Amino acid sequence: MKLLNLFFIIIILSFNSSFANESNSQSKITKNLRCLICQGQSVYDSDSDFANSVKILVEKKLDEGLSEKQIYAYLKDKYGQWILYDPKFDKNTYFLWLLPLFLFFIGGAIIFKLFIIKKN
């Protein structure tokens, strides 16, 4: 009896995972979209009217056969760069992209100066 119960549980759980995989690309895309009317939430996380509509839209566009990139381009065209979590490298964002690299090199230089030069 115990074995039978275990068997049923395993079957139910395995169905669950297959259902979760079905909407994988939809959730992946919505995780990369910013919910414009929420504070610090992605479309995937939010349950606002706006986010729910975007979820439906992404699903619909996927059904129409659009690729992930095309969906991003479509939404960017409508709402601007801000809806994407991953900003493109251009004249407005070069500082954003280069600052961590710059800080990394400064840190490296400090370490180099403190430890390596001192040792010699």
Added chain:
Amino acid sequence: MKDKIFLIILIFIFSTVFFIFYKGLQNSNIYTPKVEYKKNIPIFDAQIFGKKNRINSNQIFNRDKFYLLNIWASWCVPCRDEHPYLLDLSIKSNIEIIGLNYKDDKENAKLFLKELDNPYKIIIADNDGLIAIEWAAYGVPESFLIYNNEIIKKVIGPINEITIKEIKELIK
């Protein structure tokens, strides 16, 4: 000497950081990104509110005429505030107000119009919010002033004393 320079730099950094944060305190924490919104109105197909048949956007918007597309819902409280302005606009000017009923219950929406009167020439229903996204709208209420199939003004949030004046100025 070295300590002095270090101290000066430290004070400078701290005062800069303090100054920036202090300035930041006074700024609004609601970030509205600059978006160059599409000027041309989207083409869409929608169901007419309370009817079975559908209508295309080409049948709604003609050239050489002013339109105000207003996104509303009966559950939206600020929509009640802006409703008198819409009524006033529909009576006193020759602008056509198009309603976009956003994610609403049909009966509630009918009651809303019965209670507050109907300023809309045509109402289209948007049950899943997809048409609002076509218009790059954020939510309710939101209004778009349209002329020659182009959006010439966008009002996010309820229409008020100031925005109604701007609209009236534009459609003169």
